[in-house]
Amino acid sequence: MIAEEVLTQPDVLAFRLRYNMPPNDPRLLALTEEEVALDLELGLAVREDALARQCDQCGAWTYRTECPICPGQPPLTEGERLAARERAGERVDWDEYNRKVWGDRPPGVSTAEWERRKREGAAAA
């Protein structure tokens, strides 16, 4: 029974464990599969270490480490995707990636400090 649930409804099992519910809990039975999946996705999205990843196979975005649409497919962050390309021998433009992720903020300057400098610069201009 448990093995069947793990294989056929991993989200439902994760949901039950998260909220400590028995399989016949009426609150669980009232939810659709999509509602259960959304709750799990939101639980991951609000974590401090949350990372949005995109599945190479279907293009879906998720905060999970496995694509919810393509079982067994590990979705990757853009940084992970670039690192994999570099490991495969391809030349990767990390400067472009850094500009995209960090903007024009110089290394070693905090976000708050950079925002303050930009505000003062805009006020002086």
Ligand SMILES: [Zn+2]
């Ligand atoms: Zn996928």
